[in-house]
Amino acid sequence: MVVDVPIGSDTKLIPASYRVDEGLLSELQNHNWTVIAIDNEYITNNSGVIHIGMLQELLVTLATSIKRETGSSSTLIVGYVMKQSREEDFAKRGAFPLWPSKNDLIFVPLSFELPLASQLQEVDLVLHKITDEIINIDPNLSISFPKGISFSLGMSEIIRFVEEHRDFCVIDPFKNIYPLLDRLQIQEILVRLEGLNTEGKPKIRAPCSLKVGNFCGSELQKQLAEANLSFPLIVKPQVACGVADAHNMALIFKIEEFSNLSVPLPAILQEYIDHGSKIFKFYAIGDKIFHxxxxxxxxxxxxxxxxGEKPLTFNSLKTLPVATKEQLLQNRVLDSKSLDINLVEEAANFLKELLGLTIFGFDVVVQEASGDHVIVDLNYLPSFKEVPDNEALPAFWDAIKQTYESRKGMAQTLFKASN
Incomplete structure (x- = not known):
């Protein structure tokens, strides 16, 4: 196999897993090629050959070779961990270049099939979607996350490595992400937005909600009254992501519909907001905000x-009941003018500081009756595929680089202070 990788002003062809004789090897090197050999297929004493044990090591080996050849101290290798479908979605948009991006980032996938310690020593930082590596969650321990969460063996090893190497950069710190696994904690975060509101202007707020441990009719009726909640209500599992049924929800129109409801417990009951069938998806990518x-x-x-007479059940990722064209025409159709961009951007900056996250997303609906801007969802490292690539990708790369430099600077300052 031959890989064509441009380095500097030259082009080096890097053959991997390829049988060549010593004469050909010398000829390749004379023409400024770098040879990477899989040890069990090609044996040589030539010191100029880079040896790898398995083909899976090729990408990280290429990345370190490219970084070395660039000779730039600003070049960083970003190891990333996420499920395959997400990786493919980012990669096909050009988000994970092997050749340095405009701000000198090289991206390589971390493989759980290889020893992680050696891979982590080769990369400068890790970009992860930790929720993709959740095996199981105990919902009864949600307030104590990460207690009760079982991660894949590979992710568990990365977590241990980061705990043992406190100055190693991950985007983002695991502890900053755990609150977003729990819809109750998300609600408690969003309630703090009330401090941004001023008299005479649209409000930004969390939806009114209530946590319940069961769907017992008589007890539930009392709880709803105390929480000032009225029908219709959306019922959501308290666990927000990482497990198969986290997105199984229901819309309830009367108390009797809670009988035999299949939404996992504990659950969050949330006011349903008439919003003209339009949702505004916001993405905070570093210091840039898109929607x-x-x-x-x-x-x-x-x-x-x-x-009919039954609750409306759906999966918010797969079977969300979206308005038809006829319904959109019947509603007061919202457009961008109905949205107070400045207010939502202020909220985004507030959440960025509060959460300590580099890249996150949230959904806003504008309540028809009041004009309230209600944030109904909050998540870490969204795909932001609705944003044009020519805007999103430079912001994505800059956000990663800026976070790395900021955290390294803080670590160096603390080190100097301690000495």
């Missing part, structure tokens, strides 16, 4: 007609 408008669920009156 896109998408069609969303219809107003409650349309949903009640379609549900």
């Amino acid at each position: 896109a408008i998408k069609n969303s669920m219809p107003n409650a009156s349309h949903l009640k007609c379609s549900s």
